[in-house]
Amino acid sequence: MDREKKKIRSFEVAELAQISRSTVSRALAGDPRISEDTRERVLAAAAELGYQPNLIARGLKNQSTGIVGVVVTDLNNPYHAHALQLLIEKLGARRLAPLVFVGDTAEGAESAIERLMSYQVDAVIALAAPFSSQIVRACKAGRKPLVLMNRYDGDETVNVICGDSISAGAMVADHLVGQGARTFAYFAGEDSTTISLDRETGFVKRLNENGFALSARVSSRYSHAHALKVAPELLSSGAQAVFCANDTLAFALIDAVRQSPAAAVSPLIVGYDNSALASWPIYDLTSVDQNLEEMTSLTVETAHAIVIASDTPPKRHTIKPYLVERGSTRIQSA
Amino acid sequence: MDREKKKIRSFEVAELAQISRSTVSRALAGDPRISEDTRERVLAAAAELGYQPNLIARGLKNQSTGIVGVVVTDLNNPYHAHALQLLIEKLGARRLAPLVFVGDTAEGAESAIERLMSYQVDAVIALAAPFSSQIVRACKAGRKPLVLMNRYDGDETVNVICGDSISAGAMVADHLVGQGARTFAYFAGEDSTTISLDRETGFVKRLNENGFALSARVSSRYSHAHALKVAPELLSSGAQAVFCANDTLAFALIDAVRQSPAAAVSPLIVGYDNSALASWPIYDLTSVDQNLEEMTSLTVETAHAIVIASDTPPKRHTIKPYLVERGSTRIQSA
DNA sequence: CCCGGTTGTGCACACGTGTGAATAATGCAT
DNA sequence: ATGCATTATTCACACGTGTGCACAACCGGG
Numbered sequence: 001m002d003r004e005k006k007k008i009r010s011f012e013v014a015e016l017a018q019i020s021r022s023t024v025s026r027a028l029a030g031d032p033r034i035s036e037d038t039r040e041r042v043l044a045a046a047a048e049l050g051y052q053p054n055l056i057a058r059g060l061k062n063q064s065t066g067i068v069g070v071v072v073t074d075l076n077n078p079y080h081a082h083a084l085q086l087l088i089e090k091l092g093a094r095r096l097a098p099l100v101f102v103g104d105t106a107e108g109a110e111s112a113i114e115r116l117m118s119y120q121v122d123a124v125i126a127l128a129a130p131f132s133s134q135i136v137r138a139c140k141a142g143r144k145p146l147v148l149m150n151r152y153d154g155d156e157t158v159n160v161i162c163g164d165s166i167s168a169g170a171m172v173a174d175h176l177v178g179q180g181a182r183t184f185a186y187f188a189g190e191d192s193t194t195i196s197l198d199r200e201t202g203f204v205k206r207l208n209e210n211g212f213a214l215s216a217r218v219s220s221r222y223s224h225a226h227a228l229k230v231a232p233e234l235l236s237s238g239a240q241a242v243f244c245a246n247d248t249l250a251f252a253l254i255d256a257v258r259q260s261p262a263a264a265v266s267p268l269i270v271g272y273d274n275s276a277l278a279s280w281p282i283y284d285l286t287s288v289d290q291n292l293e294e295m296t297s298l299t300v301e302t303a304h305a306i307v308i309a310s311d312t313p314p315k316r317h318t319i320k321p322y323l324v325e326r327g328s329t330r331i332q333s334a
Numbered sequence: 335m336d337r338e339k340k341k342i343r344s345f346e347v348a349e350l351a352q353i354s355r356s357t358v359s360r361a362l363a364g365d366p367r368i369s370e371d372t373r374e375r376v377l378a379a380a381a382e383l384g385y386q387p388n389l390i391a392r393g394l395k396n397q398s399t400g401i402v403g404v405v406v407t408d409l410n411n412p413y414h415a416h417a418l419q420l421l422i423e424k425l426g427a428r429r430l431a432p433l434v435f436v437g438d439t440a441e442g443a444e445s446a447i448e449r450l451m452s453y454q455v456d457a458v459i460a461l462a463a464p465f466s467s468q469i470v471r472a473c474k475a476g477r478k479p480l481v482l483m484n485r486y487d488g489d490e491t492v493n494v495i496c497g498d499s500i501s502a503g504a505m506v507a508d509h510l511v512g513q514g515a516r517t518f519a520y521f522a523g524e525d526s527t528t529i530s531l532d533r534e535t536g537f538v539k540r541l542n543e544n545g546f547a548l549s550a551r552v553s554s555r556y557s558h559a560h561a562l563k564v565a566p567e568l569l570s571s572g573a574q575a576v577f578c579a580n581d582t583l584a585f586a587l588i589d590a591v592r593q594s595p596a597a598a599v600s601p602l603i604v605g606y607d608n609s610a611l612a613s614w615p616i617y618d619l620t621s622v623d624q625n626l627e628e629m630t631s632l633t634v635e636t637a638h639a640i641v642i643a644s645d646t647p648p649k650r651h652t653i654k655p656y657l658v659e660r661g662s663t664r665i666q667s668a
Numbered sequence: 669c670c671c672g673g674t675t676g677t678g679c680a681c682a683c684g685t686g687t688g689a690a691t692a693a694t695g696c697a698t
Numbered sequence: 699a700t701g702c703a704t705t706a707t708t709c710a711c712a713c714g715t716g717t718g719c720a721c722a723a724c725c726g727g728g
Contacts, residue, residue, distance in 0.1 A: 006477075007714095009714060009715085010714075010715070011714085019677080019678095020677060020678050020679085021678090021714095021715090022677075022678060022679080022716080022717075023676085023677060023678080025715070025716060025717085026677090026716090026717085029716080033675075033676065033677085034676075034677090035675080035676065035677095038676080038677090050475075052448065052451055052452050053452060053714085053715075054394075054452070054454060054713090054714050054715070055452045055453050055454070055715095056390055056393050056394050056399060056453065056454045056713090056714080056715095057394050057683090057713070057714035057715045057716095058714080058715055058716075059390050059683095059715090060388075060390050060391050060394055060682095060683050060684065060685090060713090060714080060715075061682075061683050061714080061715045061716050061717090062683085062715080062716070063683075065390060067433075067453075074419075075409070075415040075416065075418060075419035076412065076415065076416055076419065076610065078410065078412055078415070081409045081410065081412070081415035082409065082410055084409060085408075085409035085410065085436060088434055088435065088436050089436055092435065092436070092446075092449075097433055097435075097449065097453060098433070098434055098435075099401075099431055099432070099433055099434075100422055100432055100433075100434045101422065101426065101431075101432075102419060102422050102423055102426070112426075114386065115426075115431060117386055118386050118387060118388070118389045119389050119390065119401075119431060120388060120389070120390045141384075143340075224610070224614055228615070251614075255614065255615060255616050258616070259615065276410065276558070277611070280558055280585075280589065281562070281589060281593065282589050282592070282616065341684095343684060343685085344684075344685070345684085353707080353708095354707065354708050354709085355684095355685085355708090356686080356687080356707075356708060356709080357706085357707060357708080359685070359686055359687085360686085360687085360707095363686080367705075367706070367707085368706075368707090369705085369706065369707095372706080372707090387684085387685075388683090388684055388685070389685095390683095390684080390685095391683070391684035391685045391686095391713090392684080392685055392686075393685090393713095394683090394684080394685075394712095394713050394714065394715090395684080395685045395686050395687090395712075395713050396685080396686070396713085397713075
């Protein structure tokens with residue numbers, strides 16, 4: 001074996017191809033000024049040595065590293081984990097590399113951004129992150145383009161890719177009314193982000209248009225245990241249908257119904273995120289699918305456009321979600 | 335506002351502090367040759383300008399970027415997602431930055447490693463990745479130190495941090511015997527990795543030592559849907575206790591019992607990974623906890639040691655898992 | 669023969685940092 | 699005053715790459 005091949009720089013390739021280093025660089029970049037036969041010779045030499053360009057050096061010279069910072073909050077939430085996976089895959093397809101940080105607290109997010117700056121990332125993607133105001137401020141201070149996914153901020157100068165929560169709420173209202181429900185409740189999450197509120201307002205607005213109103217509203221932290229504790233309060237309202245801000249809340253609500261000593265008939269229940277668990281027969285939960293596939297595609301596409309041309313004007317996109325109907329909103333046979 | 339602060343290099347700091355650039359570098363690095371008052375002046379200037387060193391340039395010069403490549407397979411598996419989150423947090427605490435790639439296929443893993451090489455990562459962490467042989471080969475070719483987490487390979491030259499699957503299997507056997515079970519089955523996963531097999535051999539060995547044997551064995555892919563389909567075959571064996579290679583398989587088995595028309599008594603069931611869902615009342619599953627907290631700590635510690643001193647000899651560590659007992663292995667009152 | 673145009677290649681610099689070697693500054697004893 | 703030791707600072711180079719500009723080679727037409 002070639003025990004001592006230590007480092008293979010463009011210099012070694014040039015040496016083997018009997019040619020200057022600049023020509024190697026141009027040949028690999030596809031510069032038309034290089035003749036066809038020398039290009040072939042360079043490619044052969046590069047392949048033989050297994051040359052891989054040093055992207056750190058290239059990044060220093062080009063002032064563009066091809067690294068994209070990704071800030072995420074809680075990977076224990078399967079929805080975030082799935083989104084991150086899709087982002088990583090789609091970034092990779094465009095030859096971008098994701099530097100991932102967890103910012104689950106305000107100062108954590110801020111320090112994550114600072115470190116991303118030090119690594120000269122070409123752009124930052126913030127994934128459903130609270131503390132968006134800190135992130136926006138930090139990115140603006142460092143002149144780094146920012147793409148907010150599923151979070152939006154008043155600022156008009158940042159890119160935003162967002163689900164259409166208002167029409168999702170309306171869609172759910174229509175579905176529940178169509179299934180025959182007449183009294184409605186909303187199981188809210190703790191966060192006061194615009195996105196989360198939009199789901200509720202879209203829901204309530206469409207209910208009103210159909211001549212109905214919200215008869216109960218309970219909010220909980222986004223944990224199964226806590227949601228399970230407050231769910232009985234919601235059930236005591238006797239609403240025939242409940243829209244939950246989150247699949248986790250919906251699962252807890254279903255569990256609460258099952259634990260309830262009075263074997264009352266379950267309300268119709270709709271969740272949000274269409275996580276894997278929703279399709280399991282034990283829950284069989286009707287849920288709103290945010291179309292993460294398309295959302296992440298658009299996010300990466302936007303980030304890529306910025307990396308290519310840094311003067312790309314900020315875009316604001318909206319993704320249409322769709323409803324996946326399952327057993328939890330089917331009229332009970334009994 | 336300082337609209338045109340454009341770039342702040344160490345040069346600008348030197349200029350403000352009326353001093354040379356080298357002195358700035360040494361002052362920030364804590365070189366004892368720098369006098370105390372000039373150091374203070376440098377720190378003040380750096381703070382005033384908000385100077386953040388360019389880690390790309392530093393990486394080029396020092397031949398050490400502080401970037402660690404992380405290869406993961408499936409973030410939709412909550413166990414992997416949780417592990418990744420812990421890894422990211424602990425790497426950050428040691429001022430290392432994770433460049434994350436998904437290698438869910440053999441050639442995907444290989445290309446991920448190649449890209450990591452191009453970015454001159456200081457080390458590679460492979461997280462429960464199949465195709466470990468390709469990864470080991472690629473890292474060896476690029477002279478990159480590798481830490482395998484929860485996967486091990488015959489190769490003695492790579493670092494390995496692994497759960498003690500054999501003793502976990504024994505622990506489960508003891509627990510089930512103690513709960514009064516007399517006939518046993520194993521619900522296996524599809525993969526033929528040593529780790530997965532060790533769980534079974536540890537289990538069977540301890541059963542034998544106690545005078546029992548395995549009466550049934552069924553294997554399935556690691557998806558809820560597929561496991562649900564093959565579960566009845568396992569149930570038909572009539573075993574009083576089932577050890578599952580995975581929480582996912584255990585959940586599917588529980589679902590299968592519930593769907594079963596013959597309202598037979600459920601066997602005692604034990605899972606593996608202690609995922610969040612296991613603690614939900616609806617499953618209340620006894621499960622083996624691999625102690626991810628400690629496992630990720632040790633993984634990062636090992637990677638860090640390599641970054642500091644690249645001649646650190648390869649270590650092989652084993653983490654003791656523990657059993658979390660819940661309702662699924664409690665003797666039924668009925 | 670000379671000159672302008674075309675084509676292919678090489679020289680030298682820049683990106684921002686860390687660091688060995690050299691230099692200036694200072695104290696101290698001769 | 700001068701030589702020597704110690705200290706504080708600066709000079710210049712290296713890391714590996716891309717690229718503007720100069721330059722060589724060649725060719726054809728006047």
